[in-house]
Amino acid sequence: MHTTEQRPLTPAARRVLEVASELFYSRGINVVGMELIAEEAGVTKKTIYDRFGSKQRLVVAYLRARDQRWRDFLTSRVEAHDPPTDRIAATFAALDERMDRENERGCAMVNAYAELSDPEHPGRAVAEEQKHWLRELYRDLVARTGAGGPDALADTLVMLHEGAVVARNVTGITDAAHTVKEAARTLLRAHGADGLDQR
Known part of the structure; x- marks a missing residue:
């Protein structure tokens, strides 16, 4: 929690x-x-x-603060849109904006998870919680669209989201978030999401 x-x-x-x-x-x-x-x-x-x-507790405080800023930022961007299909698209637009502003070294949670090799380090739990939260956000949004298979679609959307971060920060694909946003729309359309042109 x-x-x-x-x-x-x-x-x-x-x-x-x-x-x-x-x-x-x-x-x-x-x-x-x-x-x-x-x-x-x-x-x-x-x-x-x-x-x-301790340094361990300072690391946790750092990750918690960064996590809370991301959750607040993403939630505010999502809640500014309707219907749910637009809210899903907003997650990728928000990701693009965030990477422009403060994610020049990629996802802080992924970076920390890779660095903190001790599986018992509480910082790893913070990273895990954020990724589970994001997955549940997508699952809730997908369910509201009426698309079939919300669990599998949520998994895919998380992978698109995380992949966009890697593509931008590692390979320099600056429009990665836009690309995966369009991929998400195609995926949702194929699974019968409401609010999308079915042609």
Whole structure:
């Protein structure tokens, strides 16, 4: 289940989290030490440990914050559209916008999952939760279109979504999100989704 940090962060803790988030994403989690974070944030290592307890918990806070921003962003874009077929298309438009703004190194969750080799690291659970949430979002949207096989279609839409990130960031296909959006429309049309031209 997705949970967020309940205790408000102090100004120093917010600064630490902002700095750590930028460094973890731009340089990688494993190569960024607490000394660098403390130096860049203008605090002592003791302050970081007082606020977060450990690097592991700081990593989780980074991933949770980034995950929440993505969920809020995507949900706002989806809810601005109707019918459900347009909402599905909006997920890919939102992905394109997000990659333009802050995903120059690809998906932070996938990157973290690859870096955190310990299967018990709680950061991996954050990444897994986000991907399951996205899959359930697609499953709900597909079910509302009336298309057959919503579970299988949701799986496919998630794969299109994730593949667009890789295609853009690894192979430089700048219109990847637009391409998969059109592929999704074709797929939904083939499965009898309402609100699409059946010709």
